[in-house]
Amino acid sequence: MAEASELRREAASEPLFGSLATFAMSSVGSKVVMAVTGIGLWLFITAHLAGNLTAFLGREIFNGYAAALHHNQPLLWGMRLALLIGFPLHILTAARTVALNRAARPVEYAWANKSPARAAAKTMMLSGAVVLAFLLYHLAHFTWRVTGPMPAAPLPSGDWDAYSMLVMGFQRPLIAGFYVLGQVLLAAHLSHGLYSMFQHLGLWGRRWTPWLQSAALVVGYGLCIAFASIPLAVLLGIIKP
Amino acid sequence: MSDKKMKLKLHVYRQASKDAAGAMKEYVVEDVSEHMSFLEMMDHLNEQLMNKGEEPIAFDHDCREGICGMCSMVINGIPHGGHRGVTACQLHMRHFKDGDEIFVEPWRARAFPVLRDLVVDRQAFDRIVAAGGYVSINTGGAPDANALPISKKEADLSMDAAACIGCGACVAACKNASAMLFVAAKASHLNHLPQGEPERYERVKKMAAQMDAEGFGTCSNYSSCEAVCPKEISVRVIAEFNRDLLKAQAK
Structure with missing residues (x-):
């Protein structure tokens, strides 16, 4: 009888999976939120990179791209709105699951937990936090224009000279270095995240899942190299003032 | 068949009961045969403890042939000791060498409260x-x-x-x-x-x-x-x- 009553210990709240909102708060659902917002943020980053690389094509084209983006208000604000929803959801859900997971093991192993796991996977919170710090600095640098060197005056058209901002900023090794560091950690974050999102959405294949793990590494570090090439090119004088 | 005897230093988690405070404790086990399984080595240690009048270490075990799922020890930081596809009862002492230090802890999770020593619920x-x-x-x-x-x-x-x-x-x-x-x-x-x-x-x-x-x-x-x-x-x-x-x- 004692055993039977033990077995009857029910789930705390009755219809735990009653609606999508409660699903999103559950352990599996919160990871679906991470995966879906992660895909959105990754797509944004990829588009952002394509724009950035126009810096190699010279001042005219880069500033033309920047101005075109700035004058396309529906696109700009559509993108910003998506980011304003996606980023907080990604970050808050991460913070919630980390708290949940810490609570799930109140007493740590006295010696160590040596069970194999990839370093990038184990340090998602750390890499994510550094990327967030980098993002805030990046916004302050280019979007809010409160840090970093700024050209003395806007262009005659009234737009900011984004090309000069980029070159003046990255000519300072400290700023360029922080950008490269941000990208390396973003790459580590993506190398696990890009694989993980498939798993969370239930997409698994005997043949392509191992391939996917390698692809996540290539895409993650590929994005890193492409992004980091810009500050490095400025430092090396390939992108000229 | 050669039978090398080993002397090992074990650090084992001890906890008297569910609500008692626990801690890692050091033991030296002598005359460990390389043919023993990890659980047999623990039995061997327990015999030594009982001969000294000490409380033996409680641990879960049943079939000792890798199919019941009772044994539950984190050995040197890895559940079941880190050899692919084996439980602790199938882990043999030939994987260790004389003078090794081994850390033995229970499963750690809020949902698996420790009942005693290495036994969890x-x-x-x-x-x-x-x-x-x-x-x-x-x-x-x-x-x-x-x-x-x-x-x-x-x-x-x-x-x-x-x-x-x-x-x-x-x-x-x-x-x-x-x-x-x-x-x-x-x-x-x-x-x-x-x-x-x-x-x-x-x-x-x-x-x-x-x-x-x-x-x-x-x-x-x-x-x-x-x-x-x-x-x-x-x-x-x-x-x-x-x-x-x-x-x-x-x-």
């Missing part, structure tokens, strides 16, 4: 199975073999998942103390059979809800569970569980 797993890991039809007598054809592919998927012995090494290894590999294996084993398929979506919902209520962590795809699983169950079952649970939201 794994009834959380029973409650998850009771919540949905069953088939609710009356099967009657055993049907004739092959009366219900099941494709080789489905039978294999089911059998791979059914290999789970419920030892809990997946939870012990996971940085998040997540039970996803166990829960998903139990669901997958029934979901691939015609008897279990009709309740597929109800089952995953109920089991996931109970898993959360028990206080296990979330899955972050470290795959540590797969690496330590004595039955080498693939994280494939976790992806399948996630997919079924997603589909279940629309039903």
Whole structure:
């Protein structure tokens, strides 16, 4: 009888999976939120990179791209709105699951937990936090224009000279270095995240899942190299003032 | 057959009862044969302790042939000791050498409270199975073999998942103390059979809800569970569980 009553210990709240909102708060659902917002943020980053690389094509084209983006208000604000929803959801859900997971093991192993796991996977919170710090600095640098060197005056058209901002900023090794560091950690974050999102959405294949793990590494570090090439090119004088 | 005798230094977690405070304690074990299993070495240590009038170390064990899922020791930081596809009872002392220091700890998770020394309460797993890991039809007598054809592919998927012995090494290894590999294996084993398929979506919902209520962590795809699983169950079952649970939201 004692055993039977033990077995009857029910789930705390009755219809735990009653609606999508409660699903999103559950352990599996919160990871679906991470995966879906992660895909959105990754797509944004990829588009952002394509724009950035126009810096190699010279001042005219880069500033033309920047101005075109700035004058396309529906696109700009559509993108910003998506980011304003996606980023907080990604970050808050991460913070919630980390708290949940810490609570799930109140007493740590006295010696160590040596069970194999990839370093990038184990340090998602750390890499994510550094990327967030980098993002805030990046916004302050280019979007809010409160840090970093700024050209003395806007262009005659009234737009900011984004090309000069980029070159003046990255000519300072400290700023360029922080950008490269941000990208390396973003790459580590993506190398696990890009694989993980498939798993969370239930997409698994005997043949392509191992391939996917390698692809996540290539895409993650590929994005890193492409992004980091810009500050490095400025430092090396390939992108000229 | 040579029989080298080893002298080992063990650090074992001791806790007198569920509510008592515990700590790691040092022991020296002498005359350990390389042919002993890890559990036999623990028996050997316990004999030495009893001869000295000390309380022996409590640990779970039953079949000692790797199929019951009772043994539950984190050995040098890895559940079951880190040799692929073996439980602690199948781990042999020939993998250690004279003078080695070995750390032995219980499974660590909020959902697995320590009862005594290396023994933890794994009834959380029973409650998850009771919540949905069953088939609710009356099967009657055993049907004739092959009366219900099941494709080789489905039978294999089911059998791979059914290999789970419920030892809990997946939870012990996971940085998040997540039970996803166990829960998903139990669901997958029934979901691939015609008897279990009709309740597929109800089952995953109920089991996931109970898993959360028990206080296990979330899955972050470290795959540590797969690496330590004595039955080498693939994280494939976790992806399948996630997919079924997603589909279940629309039903």
